[in-house]
Amino acid sequence: MSGEECVTLYKQKFGLNPEWLIRCPGRVNLIGEHIDYSNYPVLPMAIEDSTWVAAGIATTNNNQTKEIRLENANSRYNSFTLEIGNSFSNSSANGKSPQWYHYFFAGWRGALERLYGNENENKVLEKAKGMFILVGSKIPPSAGLSMCSCSCHSLCSNWTSKDLAEFATKAERFVGMEGGGMDQACECLAERGSALLIDFAPLRFRPVTLPSNALFAVIHSGKECNKGADSQYNQRVVECRLAAQMIAKKAGLDLSEEFREKFRSIFSIRTLRDIAELVERVERPGEMMELVQHLKSKNPEGIFTRKEICELLGCSDEDLAKYSLNSNTQDMQTFSLGKRAEHVYSEAARVLEFERICKSQDKDALEKLAELMNASHKSCANLFACSCPELDATVQKCLDSGCLAARLTGAGWGGCVVALVDKANKKAVEESGLNVIFWSEPCEGIEAFSFEEFTKNKNL
Known part of the structure; x- marks a missing residue:
């Protein structure tokens, strides 16, 4: 879904224009799986395909209302309305498997607590305004490309990128996740044309320029994953x-x-x-x-x-x-x-070596990066046990189709594979019949627009 399509659907759902639009890119982790919560660096990149969030103050007959109404452009996801009461309990999953809207409410609750942290819960909720929210995305659901993490931090996109990344990592814990912060950091801090090496102790990052002939394909394994629903x-x-x-x-x-x-x-x-x-x-x-x-x-x-x-x-x-x-x-x-x-320490070593190779500009850099990515998947499968038969089969199909390397990306247990391809070989890979969801090079991070700014830029 594009930003323009998001605006159109918002008007159909709520009968008025949104006040803000936020673009949250998806992300793929090139290497460094399941080591962020051990405080080791990871190396993801933001991708072109994004989640769009259109938002505005809840208004009925020109009067503001104390409700938060969430709609999703994907019909498989039910809409949800929250009457703002005197407790946060009705906005959380309460120990059950989180639904898509719980990620939004995690960000909402985290934002309110950060803004009014010294006040009690009743007073905080008294100040909360109702909202109309529409979420739309081309990112496949439960694909391990961080669509839900996008929802968690779309609320506060006027903060600095670093503050937003740290806030969103903490807020996601309201849905019971002890994530390490890679998803949020990448989506907030990414720069077009570069992957990011992100460290977490403390949070800091540096761009990593990839070889000019590097191209990445994302392929779905056919099995969905939901890290929030799986212990x-x-x-x-x-x-x-x-x-x-x-x-x-x-x-x-x-x-x-x-x-x-x-x-x-x-x-x-x-x-x-x-x-x-x-x-x-x-x-x-x-x-x-x-x-x-x-x-x-x-x-x-x-x-x-x-x-x-x-x-x-x-x-x-x-x-x-x-x-x-x-x-x-x-x-x-x-x-x-x-x-x-063993996985954590060996994967952390591969991340540092990946960055070193990118800096070296060696003629065979792409082949060396491929070796690291392939080793990463084997470690995820054999040591960390976060792969599954569907992911392993997809990785093998990528290699058989001419990709230099392929590995699971995201939490695992389903979702997507990221494959490294030499740009010169893209056509041959496409003709092999590999079902690529999209091709991508590194994209910029989260962007927020007022409705007026967005319409002016897009000439709507």
Whole structure:
């Protein structure tokens, strides 16, 4: 859906023009999967295909109303109306699988709390105005291209890009997600013509110029994914957290003076990067494999039961549940820690190598990048277990069709594959019968327009 089409449909739905339009690009992660919530850098790019949001103050017969009415251009998504009351509870999923509109309300709630954070809930909601909202997109639903994250941060697009990215990451947790911030950072900070290397400790970024002959194709696997509806995503967050805590304990790092200076307890360790910082290897993640071996002393996959983890950490089951687990993992009994840590550290090394190759401008840069992307997918499938048969088959089809590399992009367990293609070979790939949703080079990030500005620019 284009911005012009969004305006037309808004007028049909609500009987008046919108006051604002926001374009939120989709994104594909080129490399660096499932490592943002371990605070390691990732390397995504924004894409041309976007989600458009048209919005205005809710008005009926020229009178403002205290309701938020959301409509979606895609008929598969039900409309939703929220009467603004005295509690945020009716705007959240309340432990159930989140629907599309819950992502919008996550951003709405986060924005209100940021604007009026010192006031109680009743007073905050008294100040909230009703809105008419229309969301439209050409991005396939549940494709792993961050359509829902777009909804979460479209509300506050007059903030600085960095502030908006940080806000949106926190706000998405109102739908129960412990994401690392890659989606929001890419959509807010992207620059046309460059991918972004995004770091999270603290949030900072730098553009990465890709080889001039690099082109990317996005192909749907045929299986939808919804990271908010599936506990597997949050399970991986917890497994990475536990892996870090267990490495600290089994390697004896918790006995060091440096540990005592940085952390109050073993539960203060939250990410695998915390361990790398402790041993001063943040810029050399590949060297962390030596410490990962401590997780594999019992079995080659580094699998631990809940009871074993409690015994090794020297904690009660209640403390483990309170300080290390999340709401989606309270009943988990078995945790795969060795493979998860191995993926995170090896993937972090691939991200840094990807950037280095792009800077080198070597003649065979495209082939070297392809090797890294292919290795990334194998790691996602074999170590992180976030692929699925449909994704693996799509990756193989891409390679058979002449693509240099292909890997899952997004949370996994369905959704899309991103494939690297030499521009000179685009026609041959198209003629192979590969069902490409769209081709893309790096695009700019989020844009916000007043209705007057938008109509002037588009000559409507």
